[in-house]
């Protein structure tokens with residue numbers, strides 16, 4: 001019974017419809033860095049030198065990000081079949097949806113301690129590298145119920161949560177498919193399964209095609225959201241570097257805007273993001289030092305559809321030259337509601 005039948009056709013430029021009754025929440029509380037997406041090209045750990053993520057962007061020749069569980073960088077995890085999050089050890093892992101525990105134990109030397117939940121309608125979720133279990137085989141669990149603790153079991157890798165979604169046994173992507181070309185995922189078109197608003201977000205990573213940086217002094221670090229973060233030393237007066245996040249928005253209307261501030265390098269107390277929307281430029285001062293791997297709300301703004309709106313940031317912070325670093329990481333734009341075209345009819 002499609003109790004959640006839910007059409008968001010046209011929202012992402014491709015036909016995205018959730019068929020048949022599953023909505024997921026994040027498998028943890030709070031905010032942690034997303035460190036690897038599903039590779040839509042070959043989600044079977046085949047290293048083909050080509051990664052395609054949910055928004056349709058392709059990655060080639062990714063630099064080595066030095067995070068031990070990938071060969072080619074976090075946003076560029078060739079062949080990955082799941083979404084990874086940088087959960088520290090012993091963080092509660094939560095059921096993404098209600099269901100029955102159909103596996104609880106050692107999955108393999110690759111995945112370590114793992115739990116599988118059957119949600120019905122052909123959907124299953126896997127949670128891997130766990131340190132401890134809170135549920136047993138055949139337990140019925142509720143959405144958001146703690147099922148275990150995060151760890152690093154399986155291989156010798158940093159702590160993280162490997163969160164895998166399968167539909168009729170095939171790998172699928174809970175972020176769906178936003179590309180304006182055909183989804184290369186072998187099992188077919190992925191649909192966005194998140195029930196917490198993530199389906200209505202456009203995330204612009206600092207390595208996205210929609211991120212534009214200018215000037216000099218740029219450096220980077222692996223410990224950012226998505227793939228990397230960009231950083232540059234601050235300047236007291238005129239800027240020497242600046243950047244714009246310029247998303248291709250699906251509709252004219254209001255969006256809430258958030259900036260991801262990573263735990264490292266973001267040391268300026270005076271980052272001035274400028275949001276450019278239909279009403280003009282809106283400066284928002286953020287003390288980056290106050291945040292640690294968090295999405296920071298910059299306010300809500302009225303954008304055009306297309307690529308006219310943007311968020312701007314530069315390294316002129318007013319602080320003494322080189323006394324801190326300005327961090328440029330992901331920006332996300334969240335639509336307030338599902339866009340529903342309204343056709344007015346005159347009834348005779």
Ligand SMILES: [Zn+2]
Pocket residue numbers: 036080082083084161162163
């Ligand atoms: Zn993984």
